[in-house]
Amino acid sequence: MSQVPGFLKFVLTKERRYVYLAVAKKKNKRVNTHIVYRFGPLAKALEAMYVTRDDFENLFPLELKEKGYDWEGIKDWILSTKTG
Template sequence: MKGSIGFLTFNRTKGKLYVYLTQALRDNGKKKNITLYKFGRLDNALERMYAWRDDFENKFPAELLNLGYDWNDLHDWILSLETGYSKKGRKLIVAEINV
């Protein structure tokens, strides 16, 4: 995707870690995060992403396609969740958790 508008965020609820695709906006000088897509629990999200990568044409959500995301973005997300580091080298919260 040309100039990605979103980034992965994580939320821990009742001992489970959930993955979201989020966009940051500034409104009157205040930062506001908007959730673009909910991937679900970390373990399920990773399995779902593997399935999407294996059959991208049929399984990748139309909602994400409409936002301009493609196979390369999906591959980056999977790599980030597996390694615990973002594409730009920042350590993610998943680096602290054994999947």
């Protein structure tokens, strides 16, 4: 299982729900959220995650691989997206 920090953030804008991969950093007793990756609108993001999971080696974003995210991460994100 991936030990890289991060969580999915769901943002509602103009009646559309967008999905972001984010990390939280604490600085001076305040928590700042930093967006690591933008998946896009919820339905599109979920479909992209399924396709990526099925062909992980070729379709997983290189920038996420470089940051240490892996197949277990995408599996967890799909579950998190489905449960909202």
